[in-house]
Amino acid sequence: MRTRFIADTMLGKLAKWLRVMGFDCHCQSAYRERDVDSLVRQGSIFLSRDKTLTKDYPGSMFIKSNDIGGQLNEVREAGYLISNLSEYFSRCLICNTPLHETSPAEAENKIPEYIFHQNRTGISFCPSCNRYFWPGSHRERMLKKLEEWGIGS
Ligand SMILES: [Zn+2]
Structure with a gap:
């Protein structure tokens, strides 16, 4: 099973690039708490620019970089981006x-x-x-x- 993600509203571009690589990355323009809750409970990694929010969800990641390349590298360094070319697009x-x-x-x-x-x-x-x-x-x-x-x- 490949890593699945849920990205906060600020990370729409990161979500798009994860999808380019074939990863399941949920992203919506507004969240209720229970939206995030249920996806995290199903095993998705919550990616957020908000450090306090990431403390609420186990296994979530606080994204520090402002640019997409840096953000993708943070996810990669955390071990979540096992690349598989056949999944791209x-x-x-x-x-x-x-x-x-x-x-x-x-x-x-x-x-x-x-x-x-x-x-x-x-x-x-x-x-x-x-x-x-x-x-x-x-x-x-x-x-x-x-x-x-x-x-x-
Ligand atoms: Zn579509």
């Missing part, structure tokens, strides 16, 4: 839902035509927010960023 960056593979027939007319012609395979779909995702230069850029930060493979 397997999760919706917007809503955290695991993506489904789509067939070219399903994806046609759902994404811009030029993208469809470059990527007939490898197109995935978020069943929750109905977004389509595809391979390409944006993913290369993300991998490069992770490499620059010293994260990943």
Whole structure:
């Protein structure tokens, strides 16, 4: 079982990057105490910029850095970022839902035509927010960023 996370409202960007790497990272714009409680009880690591809050939840992490690279490295140094390239880009960056593979027939007319012609395979779909995702230069850029930060493979 891979580490699952819950990120506080201040850590939306960190949540997105954890999802790029395929980690389950819950993040919402406002929390009630019981939202955090129940996810932490189910084993998620609570990531927060608020030191007093992290004291309330066992196994949570106070994130010190202001920049994403530093934040990811803090999580990595805590031993939580076991990188697995085959999991990358397997999760919706917007809503955290695991993506489904789509067939070219399903994806046609759902994404811009030029993208469809470059990527007939490898197109995935978020069943929750109905977004389509595809391979390409944006993913290369993300991998490069992770490499620059010293994260990943
Ligand atoms: Zn989604």
